Amino acid sequence: MPASLFLEQSLNGLQFGLMLFLLAAGLTLVFGIMDMINLAHGSLYMIGAYFMASFASATGSFWLGLPLALVATAIVGALLEMSLLRRLYGRDHLTQVLATFAVILIANELVRIVWGSQPVLLNTPPELSGPVTLPGGMPYASYRLAIIAVGAVVALLLYLLVAKTRVGMLVRAGASNREMAIAMGVNIRRLFTMVFALGAALCALAGAMLGPIFAVQVGMGENILILAFVVIVIGGIGSVRGAFVGALLVGIVDTSGRAFLPLFFSTFLPPQFASAAGPAVASILIYLLMAVVLYFRPQGLFPARG
Amino acid sequence: MLELRAVSKRYGGVVATDDVTLDVLRGEVHALIGPNGAGKTTLIGQISGVLATEIGRILFNGADITHLPAHARVAAGLARSYQITSIFRRYSVLENLALAVQARSGSSFRFWRPVREESALFDEARALAADIGLQDRSSTVAATLAHGEQRALEVGLALATRPQLVLLDEPMAGMGPQESRAMLALIQRIRSRVSVLLVEHDMDAVFRLADRITVLVNGRVVASGAPAAIRNDPAVRQAYLGEELAA
Amino acid sequence: MTRAIAVFVVLAIFPLAMQAMDGMFYVSLASRILIYAIAATSLNLVLGYGGMVSFGHAAFFGAGAFVVGIMAVEGVRSAWIAWPAAVAVAALAAFVIGALSLRTRGVYFIMITLAFAQMIYYIFVSLKTYGGDDGLSLPGRSTIGFGTLGNDLVWYYLVLAILAAVLYGLQRLVHSRFGRVIAAIRENEARAEAIGFPVYRYKLACFVIAGAVGGLAGALIANQSSYVSPSLLHWIQSGTLMIMVILGGVGTLWGGLIGAAVLLGLEHLIADYRIGWLAALAPNYQDHGALAVGIVLLAIVMLAPEGLAGLFTRRRHA
Numbered sequence: 001m002p003a004s005l006f007l008e009q010s011l012n013g014l015q016f017g018l019m020l021f022l023l024a025a026g027l028t029l030v031f032g033i034m035d036m037i038n039l040a041h042g043s044l045y046m047i048g049a050y051f052m053a054s055f056a057s058a059t060g061s062f063w064l065g066l067p068l069a070l071v072a073t074a075i076v077g078a079l080l081e082m083s084l085l086r087r088l089y090g091r092d093h094l095t096q097v098l099a100t101f102a103v104i105l106i107a108n109e110l111v112r113i114v115w116g117s118q119p120v121l122l123n124t125p126p127e128l129s130g131p132v133t134l135p136g137g138m139p140y141a142s143y144r145l146a147i148i149a150v151g152a153v154v155a156l157l158l159y160l161l162v163a164k165t166r167v168g169m170l171v172r173a174g175a176s177n178r179e180m181a182i183a184m185g186v187n188i189r190r191l192f193t194m195v196f197a198l199g200a201a202l203c204a205l206a207g208a209m210l211g212p213i214f215a216v217q218v219g220m221g222e223n224i225l226i227l228a229f230v231v232i233v234i235g236g237i238g239s240v241r242g243a244f245v246g247a248l249l250v251g252i253v254d255t256s257g258r259a260f261l262p263l264f265f266s267t268f269l270p271p272q273f274a275s276a277a278g279p280a281v282a283s284i285l286i287y288l289l290m291a292v293v294l295y296f297r298p299q300g301l302f303p304a305r306g
Numbered sequence: 307m308l309e310l311r312a313v314s315k316r317y318g319g320v321v322a323t324d325d326v327t328l329d330v331l332r333g334e335v336h337a338l339i340g341p342n343g344a345g346k347t348t349l350i351g352q353i354s355g356v357l358a359t360e361i362g363r364i365l366f367n368g369a370d371i372t373h374l375p376a377h378a379r380v381a382a383g384l385a386r387s388y389q390i391t392s393i394f395r396r397y398s399v400l401e402n403l404a405l406a407v408q409a410r411s412g413s414s415f416r417f418w419r420p421v422r423e424e425s426a427l428f429d430e431a432r433a434l435a436a437d438i439g440l441q442d443r444s445s446t447v448a449a450t451l452a453h454g455e456q457r458a459l460e461v462g463l464a465l466a467t468r469p470q471l472v473l474l475d476e477p478m479a480g481m482g483p484q485e486s487r488a489m490l491a492l493i494q495r496i497r498s499r500v501s502v503l504l505v506e507h508d509m510d511a512v513f514r515l516a517d518r519i520t521v522l523v524n525g526r527v528v529a530s531g532a533p534a535a536i537r538n539d540p541a542v543r544q545a546y547l548g549e550e551l552a553a
Numbered sequence: 554m555t556r557a558i559a560v561f562v563v564l565a566i567f568p569l570a571m572q573a574m575d576g577m578f579y580v581s582l583a584s585r586i587l588i589y590a591i592a593a594t595s596l597n598l599v600l601g602y603g604g605m606v607s608f609g610h611a612a613f614f615g616a617g618a619f620v621v622g623i624m625a626v627e628g629v630r631s632a633w634i635a636w637p638a639a640v641a642v643a644a645l646a647a648f649v650i651g652a653l654s655l656r657t658r659g660v661y662f663i664m665i666t667l668a669f670a671q672m673i674y675y676i677f678v679s680l681k682t683y684g685g686d687d688g689l690s691l692p693g694r695s696t697i698g699f700g701t702l703g704n705d706l707v708w709y710y711l712v713l714a715i716l717a718a719v720l721y722g723l724q725r726l727v728h729s730r731f732g733r734v735i736a737a738i739r740e741n742e743a744r745a746e747a748i749g750f751p752v753y754r755y756k757l758a759c760f761v762i763a764g765a766v767g768g769l770a771g772a773l774i775a776n777q778s779s780y781v782s783p784s785l786l787h788w789i790q791s792g793t794l795m796i797m798v799i800l801g802g803v804g805t806l807w808g809g810l811i812g813a814a815v816l817l818g819l820e821h822l823i824a825d826y827r828i829g830w831l832a833a834l835a836p837n838y839q840d841h842g843a844l845a846v847g848i849v850l851l852a853i854v855m856l857a858p859e860g861l862a863g864l865f866t867r868r869r870h871a
Contacts, residue, residue, distance in 0.1 A: 035660070084855075093606055093660060093663060094600070097608065097795070098796070098799055098850060099851060101792045101796075102847045102850040102854060103851070105850070106844060106847035106848060106851065108843065109843050109844035230668050233661060233668065237660060237661070280675075280680065283672075287669060287671070287672035290668060291669075294657070294665070298656060354747065375751070376747060377752070378751075380747070385747075392741060392743060392744045392747075393741070394737055394740045394744065395741070397737075405733060405734075405748065406748040408730060408733065408734075413730075414731055414733070414734045414750065417725070417729050417730075418725050418726075420725070420729060421730050421732075421733050463744070463748055467748055
């Protein structure tokens with residue numbers, strides 16, 4: 001197996017994993033602190049991507065469009081939380097599932113109404129459209145490297161926020177024991193709205209950065225939402241650290257599996273089986289990973305609650 | 307009949323029950339007392355199988371049940387009532403009791419015949435209702451029962467499984483004097499056919515009912531023996547009883 | 554009972570009336586609704602009666618459909634073989650998924666059922682020889698050895714009979730010993746275990762039965778249009794079935810039928826009947842019927858005061 005292919009796939013896996021982390025971090029905090037299943041998280045990712053596409057083409061600049069999209073999506077997230085989602089805290093899970101599922105349906109249709117049913121074009125910024133030569137002489141898309149950089153920086157900032165700041169302490173307290181946090185006099189309502197808005201901004205960042213690579217279309221949120229769920233289950237609900245480890249695991253396993261399994265199978269299976277088995281097993285690989293993790297650690301790798 | 311050997315329960319740094327060794331003899335009423343937070347309910351949870359026991363051993367009729375699942379312990383003859391009432395609130399008293407009877411009478415993997423037709427179940431449920439003093443309230447929905455009646459049903463559910471040993475967790479919790487008297491009478495009625503491990507705060511009832519008393523403080527057994535001995539034990543008085551028994 | 558008879562008499566007369574009025578399209582739509590009613594009823598068993606919020610029910614529905622489809626394409630078209638096979642495969646999938654998922658609870662359970670169901674979706678979609686993304690076309694409806702199921706009228710009556718059997722079976726199940734235990738578990742799981750019921754086994758059995766009936770519905774849907782789409786397996790489909798259950802009534806016998814009829818009927822009305830004044834305001838409104846569904850669903854969920862939560866008495870941290 002050529003080293004350059006290995007390196008390329010590892011970087012792809014890292015890139016995907018970091019973006020998954022952006023989604024999973026917001027999701028796990030909402031689950032952990034507000035004990036709420038939010039299926040509409042994927043819709044925020046989609047809205048972020050669509051806002052990005054519109055702002056980028058309106059301003060003519062990727063880099064101007066990005067902060068606008070983040071702010072816009074954070075506002076949408078905050079409004080959604082204040083008007084609707086906060087009424088779901090404390091209700092049974094079925095209610096939360098159905099309500100947020102309804103939000104997905106509504107969001108998808110609204111996006112279709114505003115932007116149409118065809119995928120929308122989002123281009124990589126011209127400065128990052130070319131390849132970069134990695135050590136070893138292999139070319140790699142500079143945009144993908146930028147994604148890795150952005151993802152790593154945000155992950156670090158998030159870690160600092162959660163582990164080192166007062167707000168972060170409140171968040172962690174809320175994740176492990178909500179009643180205690182309330183008893184400590186924390187303004188829970190504002191904290192929740194802020195956490196939600198932050199999660200929305202992270203979704204938007206992931207959506208905006210992945211938009212040029214995957215298509216920006218209605219329904220893009222649903223596909224990636226499942227992966228985010230798997231990440232959280234593996235990492236442990238409520239744990240940002242778990243989300244980080246889980247996201248990297250899932251990103252790398254998924255990307256490598258898709259790249260290498262067909263090759264691997266073809267070494268000892270006849271070609272017609274290899275070409276069928278490869279992609280099939282690759283797509284279910286992360287679910288098998290989830291099943292294995294759950295078997296040994298039903299609460300995930302880093303459960304926030306005792 | 308029931309034997310606990312060095313049973314402990316730890317949650318991280320918190321020790322809930324600590325090296326508890328006690329036994330319950332066949333036919334006795336053994337009371338377990340102690341201040342709030344002493345670990346009594348935790349111990350009951352460990353004995354009934356709801357809480358896992360990693361340290362120590364629990365034997366029932368000679369068999370090691372330390373790792374047996376909760377429902378299997380019921381089948382072996384061990385039943386439990388809850389400190390915080392845990393009944394089937396939307397069902398009537400009769401339906402509650404019939405359900406418990408159903409649990410011990412044959413498989414419930416039957417998908418066709420209506421339960422209504424099994425008169426044996428309901429006959430036994432009616433007898434139980436009479437036993438616990440709720441025969442006039444048998445068609446009342448459990449959620450609308452008075453507190454004392456709910457506590458009686460709580461005990462009734464445990465009895466319905468025809469246990470050899472029943473764990474009663476504060477059956478008189480939240481009861482006024484009249485209700486307490488009724489519960490006391492109920493326990494007196496059943497002691498001839500079932501052994502009892504009784505957790506209670508009502509000292510009057512404890513000293514009237516108990517053959518033996520074990521005192522639990524901070525998860526450890528501080529004293530164990532006949533009621534008179536416990537009453538006079540200085541360590542117990544200091545740790546727990548205080549002026550309650552001054553009279 | 555009289556209500557049931559009345560309903561089925563009406564349903565039995567309906568196609569004859571349609572045939573007289575040259576409305577055979579409605580018979581086909583009706584049999585589609587009835588099939589979804591069976592699928593929704595199977596979900597109602599595990600969700601409404603069993604209290605298990607399973608978000609992966611589409612897996613069993615779609616698996617049943619794919620088994621029939623794959624067998625048909627491979628030459629096995631007899632309903633006597635293919636349909637039981639569909640039920641068996643769905644039951645097996647339910648057993649495996651249930652056995653793993655039921656060891657968790659709450660949020661974890663919902664997400665795990667979702668994830669496993671999605672896994673099954675990916676398995677079937679990656680089978681390129683059997684349609685992959687585009688779906689699988691069958692050579693025709695299953696054969697039963699006499700007559701033909703290709704006749705829409707005959708097909709409707711068969712589906713109606715199966716629905717009747719399913720509802721009758723569910724009715725008996727609910728009042729049986731098993732049904733009582735399941736209801737007790739939903740009411741107070743801890744106490745059910747404490748009086749001696751091995752709760753896990755009962756939940757798993759309920760899960761498998763629901764999955765099996767879902768598989769049967771899947772076998773029928775494959776036959777309905779002689780086409781199997783992978784979207785049948787997608788978790789959005791699971792959500793659609795849940796919407797039907799909510800609309801129709803969680804934990805009720807007729808909930809699946811009512812919900813399927815309302816949802817599919819509504820979709821049909823929006824798509825096929827142009828409302829003049831609405832079209833003047835928003836010319837494309839018929840393309841966005843899902844918006845109405847979403848809003849209605851949201852309204853029901855939020856405004857039913859105790860509503861859905863009231864039907865579930867187990868505490869949310871159970």
